[in-house]
Amino acid sequence: MTPPATAPASPKTATPPSPEAILLEALAGAGEALTSAIVHHDLDAIVAATRDAELLMAKLAEQDRARRAAARRAVAEFAGVDAYVDADLDEAPRPTGVPEPGAPDPAILLLGARIGATARRNALLLEHAWATDAALLRLLATAARAEMDASRGSGYAQASPDAQPAGWLDRSA
Numbered sequence: 001m002t003p004p005a006t007a008p009a010s011p012k013t014a015t016p017p018s019p020e021a022i023l024l025e026a027l028a029g030a031g032e033a034l035t036s037a038i039v040h041h042d043l044d045a046i047v048a049a050t051r052d053a054e055l056l057m058a059k060l061a062e063q064d065r066a067r068r069a070a071a072r073r074a075v076a077e078f079a080g081v082d083a084y085v086d087a088d089l090d091e092a093p094r095p096t097g098v099p100e101p102g103a104p105d106p107a108i109l110l111l112g113a114r115i116g117a118t119a120r121r122n123a124l125l126l127e128h129a130w131a132t133d134a135a136l137l138r139l140l141a142t143a144a145r146a147e148m149d150a151s152r153g154s155g156y157a158q159a160s161p162d163a164q165p166a167g168w169l170d171r172s173a
Contacts, residue, residue, distance in 0.1 A: 017107070020063055024111040027056045031118035038125045 017025070030053040037045030 018105070020060070021105070021107055021111065023056055023060050023063065024108065024115065027053060027060070028111055028114045028118060030056060031115055031122065034122055035118060035125065038122060038129065 030049050034046060034049035034053065036042075037049050
């Protein structure tokens with residue numbers, strides 16, 4: 001008797017993700033890593049996630065330039081002229097018979113929406129962090145000013161060994 005096959009008999013029908021989709025997926029992951037780093041106040045992770053996102057954006061821009069150049073070459077080849085190679089594809093008149101670009105891939109649109117949602121969430125988290133930081137600094141400044149007014153006239157150091165006023169530093173600090 002023959003043992004059963006370990007792999008499916010039919011070939012896979014799913015198409016592999018495009019290089020653009022792979023980079024966008026990595027960019028979404030970098031955005032989510034940045035969210036986690038912001039929430040956990042991890043400066044090293046914030047720097048690493050930001051660096052990764054910037055590298056991925058550079059790769060995406062390079063891929064986009066290559067895709068646009070290939071599209072311009074295709075239009076020029078179809079039209080039989082060299083005028084479209086140097087022109088911007090979006091501004092160049094499309095010759096009759098050149099097909100319009102197809103509809104965007106739904107997976108790419110979903111990744112774009114995911115990246116946009118992550119960017120908005122990170123912006124909101126950063127805005128809250130700045131607001132919290134500003135409120136704490138105002139609180140500390142107010143407390144230091146109030147303590148300074150209460151201890152005014154007592155000289156450089158306080159006469160009693162009680163706790164030092166907020167905002168006051170001795171020479172050992």
